[in-house]
Amino acid sequence: MERIPILKMGPFLLVTIQVDMHDQLAITLQDDLTNRIAKERSRGVLLDISALDVVDSFIGRMIANISGMARVLDAVTVVVGMQPAVAITLVELGLPLEGVHTALNVEKGMELLRRRLAADAA
Amino acid sequence: MKSASRVAGLIKHHEKDLLGDWIKEQLGAASMRGDLLKEADLREQSRAFLSAVQEASQKGGIDSIDGPAWENVRQILAELSKSRALAGFSPAETAMFVFSLKQPLFARLSKDLKGDAEALGDELWNATVFIDKLGLYTTEMHQKSRESVIERQQTELLELSTPVVELWDDIVALPLVGTLDSNRTQIVMETLLQKIVQTGASIAIIDITGVPTVDTLVAQHLLKTVAATRLMGADCIISGIRPQIAQTIVHLGVNLGEVTTKATLADAFQVALKRAGAKIMKGVPAQEKAGDGDAERA
Numbered sequence: 001m002e003r004i005p006i007l008k009m010g011p012f013l014l015v016t017i018q019v020d021m022h023d024q025l026a027i028t029l030q031d032d033l034t035n036r037i038a039k040e041r042s043r044g045v046l047l048d049i050s051a052l053d054v055v056d057s058f059i060g061r062m063i064a065n066i067s068g069m070a071r072v073l074d075a076v077t078v079v080v081g082m083q084p085a086v087a088i089t090l091v092e093l094g095l096p097l098e099g100v101h102t103a104l105n106v107e108k109g110m111e112l113l114r115r116r117l118a119a120d121a122a
Numbered sequence: 123m124k125s126a127s128r129v130a131g132l133i134k135h136h137e138k139d140l141l142g143d144w145i146k147e148q149l150g151a152a153s154m155r156g157d158l159l160k161e162a163d164l165r166e167q168s169r170a171f172l173s174a175v176q177e178a179s180q181k182g183g184i185d186s187i188d189g190p191a192w193e194n195v196r197q198i199l200a201e202l203s204k205s206r207a208l209a210g211f212s213p214a215e216t217a218m219f220v221f222s223l224k225q226p227l228f229a230r231l232s233k234d235l236k237g238d239a240e241a242l243g244d245e246l247w248n249a250t251v252f253i254d255k256l257g258l259y260t261t262e263m264h265q266k267s268r269e270s271v272i273e274r275q276q277t278e279l280l281e282l283s284t285p286v287v288e289l290w291d292d293i294v295a296l297p298l299v300g301t302l303d304s305n306r307t308q309i310v311m312e313t314l315l316q317k318i319v320q321t322g323a324s325i326a327i328i329d330i331t332g333v334p335t336v337d338t339l340v341a342q343h344l345l346k347t348v349a350a351t352r353l354m355g356a357d358c359i360i361s362g363i364r365p366q367i368a369q370t371i372v373h374l375g376v377n378l379g380e381v382t383t384k385a386t387l388a389d390a391f392q393v394a395l396k397r398a399g400a401k402i403m404k405g406v407p408a409q410e411k412a413g414d415g416d417a418e419r420a
Contacts, residue, residue: 082354084350087315087354088308105355108355
């Protein structure tokens with residue numbers, strides 16, 4: 001079965017969506033990711049969706065859900081690399097993903113996570 | 123069809139005389155715009171039109187000008203209307219090109235049908251209906267070409283009116299001038315987001331000093347743009363909110379939420395610099411604070 005790989009980078013997890021998302025894949029990802037966060041005791045999740053150029057309300061909600069689930073497991077989710085068209089679509093769909101952190105690219109997202117981790121430690 | 127063919131036949135037999143009379147009529151008319159149209163051009167247009175009408179009326183009759191036989195005439199009229207609309211003719215002046223054909227045509231008819239009042243009445247009616255159709259078609263074409271000009275200008279305006287400027291590393295600004303409608307917001311949003319991707323900016327300032335009024339719709343458009351920018355991973359600051367607009371926003375009950383708003387672009391820029399970890403220092407001579415230029419990046 002098709003799966004989206006979840007890479008461990010120190011205290012963070014990196015999820016790069018490179019294929020077209022469909023509903024089953026999204027559900028599997030939620031499952032895998034929550035398991036992985038619990039197992040690795042990760043503090044942050046980077047969700048790179050730069051290759052995603054089509055979204056619907058389901059995928060939009062999935063992103064919000066992942067962020068919510070991660071928060072419950074004490075991990076911060078940063079969505080990075082959203083395409084302009086995707087951003088506009090999500091806003092028009094009425095899914096502005098309140099409470100989800102965003103960054104322009106993986107680098108900036110990683111920086112954001114590090115800053116938050118440092119702030120927590122302090 | 124006998125009655126119809128008589129006008130057609132008359133045009134055929136007297137094409138030259140009709141053309142002469144018609145051009146004289148047009149040159150003498152009060153609506154003649156000698157400043158916009160040369161006489162030679164007018165003669166050429168009239169000649170081409172009349173010969174096309176002559177040909178089409180032989181083939182298709184004058185009952186209707188919608189058929190394929192009249193294709194050529196319609197095309198001539200369309201081109202004529204377009205060129206005159208661009209030259210600045212009014213619709214009436216453009217339509218007069220066709221309507222001025224009535225007088226010579228009627229004169230010719232009454233000469234031909236002298237003594238036969240009934241036939242003359244019928245023919246005059248036929249000719250009137252025929253010319254009116256051509257005239258109305260001309261007006262319609264005139265209108266259409268005017269509309270296409272307006273449409274083109276609108277798109278040009280849209281493209282012109284949304285420049286995104288880079289103020290600093292990581293900071294872009296979007297000075298908005300003019301009314302914000304859905305169409306424009308869409309373009310504004312797209313250009314801003316594209317620019318953010320291009321420059322990797324993390325802060326965007328939307329300056330609405332040039333937006334004359336902010337109603338609920340405009341506010342909603344602005345909030346959408348801010349939300350989309352945030353989704354891209356950049357912060358958005360709205361600046362240039364005039365006192366009246368601040369009052370309107372509150373009176374309308376618009377909730378700007380957690381969007382940072384500033385009165386002037388300068389204030390917004392300072393906030394942006396602070397967030398980007400840069401600062402601008404005023405009037406510190408270089409020798410006193412060596413190495414600390416006018417700007418310093420953290």
